[in-house]
Amino acid sequence: MTTSLKLLPTHAKALETCAYCPKLCRTACPVSNADRRETLTPWGKMSATWLAARGTVPLSRDVAAVAWACTGCLACRDSCDHENPVAATLLEARVLYRELGLAPQEVQDVRARFDARRARAREVLRALRELPGVESGARTVLALGSEQLVAPHGVSADIVRVAVGLSGPVRLLEACCGLPLLLAGDRPGFEAEQAHVERELEGADALLAAEPSCARALAKFAPEMLLARAHRNLGQFGRVSRLADVKLRWHDPCHLGRGLRLFDEPRALLARALGRQPEEFSRARERGECSGGGGLLPLTAKETSAEIADSRLRDHDALGGGTVVTACASSLRRFRQNGADAVDLHSILAESLASAR
Template sequence: MKNDKKVNTSGPTVSGMFSPNRDNLLDPITDTAMDFERCVQCGYCRSVCRVYNATYNEMDYAGGRMRILKSLARKEIKFDKDGIIDSIFRCMLCGNCAEVCPVEIDTVAVFQKFRKDAIKIGVLPKRLGQMNDAIMEKKNPFMEDESRFRWVKDCPEGKRALERGEELFKQIRSGDPSSVVPRKVAYFIGCTAGYRNTELAIASSKILEKLGIDFIMMPEEQCCGSVLYRTGLEDNTIGLIHHNTDLIRESGVTDVVFSCSGCYSTLALEYPRILKEELGFNLYHLVEYIPMMLKEKGLKVKHPKYTKENPLVVTYHDPCHLGRYMKKYDEPRELLAMMEGIKLVEMKHIKEMSHCCGAGGGVKALYGDIAGDIARDRLDETQRCVIQLRSDRMKEAEETDADYMVSACVFCKNNLSQAAKEDEAALEVMDIIEILQHYTFYK
């Protein structure tokens, strides 16, 4: 009877190769990547899976994928690449299934291990291979040769922060410790804000300066490795992890702030796990760092136009990497509450049960800006599925009658904005930071 979990396994049967039984419920399986053995095929995870809701394919929800894993482990089926590859990659790693799993399987860890194993035996989608090569060679997934800080020419606040960073590293490397002017805060901009969504890097820099923070940006920052890690190419992230960690440690800052939820969760969760040690500095997403600073400095924020009587109505989309991964549900809502003239109307699916925007798990990256013909790619079906997923999330937001759907993740913004444009939706999608940059900070 030891280690049994309270699970009702006598409910409606779900077609599967393995009936629920006591063995399935027993701990310990010490390796979370082997957690698929504990799946009781209850099927609770099926209705929450947005991919399954778009494809109705039994291989596309967590329980179905667990069945495949069990069958592979028992050598009952062969690793048929054509049959299984879609199931491996047609998952956003959003973690919604883990929220409802009664035996508490860490589904995301299991699926990431599945991807890693699949890639080891040669299943590497062409797009992922191209992206991997780009990151290995250029240290960004966009094949960009130039600096990720080109946008500072249009942003004096960013320019000053980059210059402070350049100066700091020069002082440190001069060998004269007395010349070093220590800095407390670094802004890790990430590849997407640096190369594609520069509006976010600009807005973040403006806000940090408005808060009176002498932050730096690190000229030698490289891709955080998130996309590689999520898509099963974890072994190739090691160099990036060491580079970025060493760089931040060398800078001597105590706080690193992020506008990208993907970079944030990767540094917070994966870096210490892979390095097997504490990082030694604090990590904050801006939506939690800004309320902290506003309170510390006794500041309020007001908008030139929006007031309590004439509010901007917004609805908030919880990004998976900030919400389910980092459990930051209240912080962005607290920031919205601090912004005068913002009225938050909640959607039906929020916080732990928020729907994914459809861009996670490297799925969107597979169809991004990387060159190459994917018309006949085996993952074409996934693209159609992603379009459906993001449209569903937009419809839910439109039902709230909001003016804007706001979020705190550049991938959510891009994917949802694209859907909004394609559907000619009345609703616009923005990052909270972009709205906040137009506010005045006062005592």
């Protein structure tokens, strides 16, 4: 019977760096800020994983659950002098725990959830194929996140309009990056989805990605973020007059900002549409705070995830409220579930692009 997590051969350095650290990033973690348990700080999660890898603590569902108490926001990495890869290490631990049958109950049925969402996403894709500029033979491929595809209020159609407006005809990627499976610890499932993406991209010249976390998961296919392309074509965007008196506050999605280092670009695009700079949260850019929607936290720790979003929204209200703008579908859903007026940046950009024509 396995008595230790087989993580030391590949991740000993990262685990030991945290285990011997005086918890310098402890205030950075949205999870332990919302659920104040020492084991949920980045140090606590890595130390528990290190003990599990050394065989010092018995492997159990409780120990495994710690690896799922992470949104993958990268805030600890950016607060760490060693830039220690906490999220990536915990992700690897999830894979090993799943193989041992110790993944949390809430993510056991991820395959069924994934397939159900894919079925809904396929229906949306079918409708999107009718939009002008979507062509099956186009050599530019547009990847929408599955969360974007099932989001209400036509977010996916707005994304397609922006992509076509900037790049001409696009083909829609019919495959998913597989990230939800990997977050549940299902690496074989993730790799099968990535192989599907590879087949879909045969003959393509360029891959545009609309969802920051998908773009990172698709890194080996060298995607370009649609927002980065939009920023390179800033002159094509015009003022949206209906937003003249609307207070809009930009929320940095973790994977767009800390993940892909796109901080200035969304602000410049919003400023172009508004004719002024957007409002900011108290902590923004590199220090921007997570919405609580990532890493499957809404499944594994529902209340903690909601408290993280509430904390962002208390800050938003204290600063004068208004509408939250983001470019991450999980954040959009999380903020809306918590009662906020929230909008996807691509929806504003679709209007902004049309107003300039």
